[in-house]
Amino acid sequence: MYIPAHFTAGPDVIDGLLRRPGAANLVTMTSQGLLATFLPLRYDPSTGENGALHGHLARTNPQWSEPAIGESLVIIQGEDAYVSPSWYASKAEHGRVVPTWNYSTVHVYGKLTIHDDVAWLGNHVRRLTDLNEGQSERPWSVDDAPERYISGQLRAIVGVELVITRIEGKAKLSQNRPDKDIDGVVAGLEARGQSEIAADVARARQEKPQRDAGS
Template sequence: MYTPKTFRETNPEVLHGLMRAYPFATVVVHAASGFVANHLPFEVAGDALLHGHVARGNELAQMDGAEVLVIFQGPDGYISPNWYPSKHETGREVPTWNYAVVHVHGRLQVIDDAVWMRQFLETLTDRHEAMQPKPWHVSDAPADHVEKSLKAIVGIAITIERIEGKFKLSQNHPVRNQAGVVDGLRQRDGDGDAELAQLMAHTKEGKS
């Protein structure tokens, strides 16, 4: 990934924080037919491990030991030059796109274990059901239905060997332009704009 030093993020807490906040990731692997991409929710299981699951018919279920790239996509959005105070003084600004991504390079392990699989699904479900008024639990489903469902999937674990973070959040602009972008995103308030503005503001505070 092309990552100028200005946009490079190496703090493990920041990287893991984005992965937990945006757990639906893209898994890229080189199969016999070429590059294959799958889209899966993950759990960050410690500092160097990701857990997930796939259907038995998925290519990943047959690729134990394969090298993989997992891409976590955070908030992103178009940035108008009209939001920069400097644009109104010099006109020398152009549009861009702000975003935050984490790339995980690792090795895949297929886990064909019903006990492990159930424990993982309970963890995954409980986390995403936590904000519901009446959270659903795996145990709410009939036992025979759960057993049948478990037979149709396998677990995957990805050992993290290398991790890259790119947080392109207007760090190459003066503080007043960064503030203008945050204000512009909040006023536009489109899909993901509030999250991007919050990330920009939080990153600026953390480095001030």
């Protein structure tokens, strides 16, 4: 991934993207070419040196049965937003501004392992469910469904585990703009109802190194 120095994601940003509930794209190179699936994942920091990502695929999905060649890749996407040049104070000063897109993303590389064990799958779906139900007022539990029904559902999936070998993180959040332009971006995003990425931009401004703007 192309990462200019001023857009390098720090450890806190990377850890936050890994741990937050959500789905991501699993991409594998196989003898049939590239295969990709968008699926919910859970980060397990206790596995291996760098942790692992756990997920599952439908048993009918050919991605699990086609052996991955080399490293596999998971692309995790954070908040993203269009940035209008009309938000920049620089527009009124000299007009040399253009639109851009702000975003955070993490590319996670690793060795893909397939799990077809009912005990592993049962533990996985419970943990994944608990992660995603964590903010609910009345969280649903796997135990709320009939045991026979859950057993049937588990037979219809296959577990995937990406044991992480390396991570690349990028947070493109207007760090290369002057502070007065960043103020405009934060205000513009908040006015558009995108408060989460507005907060990301404000936080990135506080953490950005003191360097000249780059491309």
